[in-house]
């Protein structure tokens with residue numbers, strides 16, 4: 001009997017040491033409630049197939065303030081705007097007027113402070129937690145969702161693949177991206193931002209600058225970085241890819257490969273852009289050495305600010321005053337100008353232009369089949 005126990009425990013020790021051997025040393029670090037305890041190179045460290053909408057993995061943002069671009073949506077936690085169906089996550093834009101009546105937009109008040117940890121307003125910037133509508137400045141006319149893994153999963157270095165279908169419909173702005181968890185190098189954009197995919201839902205949006213379709217036939221990937229908002233050097237790390245049938249026609253794989261040597265963006269395994277800083281890092285890559293500003297990344301590696309933990313975000317925004325240029329041609333025009341102090345009102349008053357492009361067949365939904373992250 002004693003011998004059997006001895007043999008068994010020796011066997012257990014052997015198996016355990018074997019599995020340690022099989023775990024390749026990884027450069028990836030992780031944190032959060034859904035981060036694995038052990039990280040092995042090449043292994044899957046986070047995934048969601050969206051069989052359910054797991055709010056332990058995905059935390060909703062609750063704000064009227066949008067993402068800093070005066071967009072027109074109200075991000076809320078409501079199963080009309082974010083839900084799972086047949087293994088697909090849907091983020092669906094709806095009209096606030098359909099729920100509250102049209103008069104509410106010009107006279108109602110939305111107060112979304114919340115009373116428990118899970119329903120707190122997540123961003124008070126830009127009057128994000130309380131707004132009252134007026135005929136000049138209406139309430140956010142669109143409801144939508146933005147979800148993130150800020151509590152559940154953050155990582156430094158890794159491979160990300162998100163299989164998604166972008167929405168079609170004028171002025172829709174879906175995004176798959178990452179934000180820094182700790183703001184180690186100070187506030188935005190000094191601690192970076194990694195945009196894996198963003199696009200515009202217009203089917204026929206033509207840039208007046210180059211005659212190119214910048215709607216559903218184009219997607220972009222971008223790194224934002226700089227010592228302050230005036231010196232965001234994203235233009236040194238911005239990539240685009242076009243597809244004649246439009247990215248809204250089918251699901252595509254949007255991919256990020258992030259290592260201590262660089263960052264590569266791909267779509268369906270085809271590289272669309274690659275950033276490889278020299279030993280002088282993103283300071284030189286962004287030509288910031290030509291300024292006399294203080295380098296916030298001097299304590300970091302050559303990948304700084306992209307050598308700290310980031311978390312995932314999926315969202316569907318609408319309009320705003322930065323992402324849709326005024327110098328475009330679009331069927332029916334663009335109902336607001338980016339310099340208008342009442343852009344949301346102009347957008348809503350011009351809904352005869354865009355509402356007919358929001359078809360009722362699910363094509364306005366930002367759809368995500370899965371999210372996967374592997375260690376490197």
Ligand SMILES: *[C@@H]1O[C@H](CO)[C@@H](O)[C@H](O)[C@H]1NC(C)=O
Pocket residue numbers: 078079080094098099
């Ligand atoms: C969720 O959205 C639907 C559709 O807009 C609305 O009817 C419902 O009242 C909302 N639920 C809450 C709790 O706000």
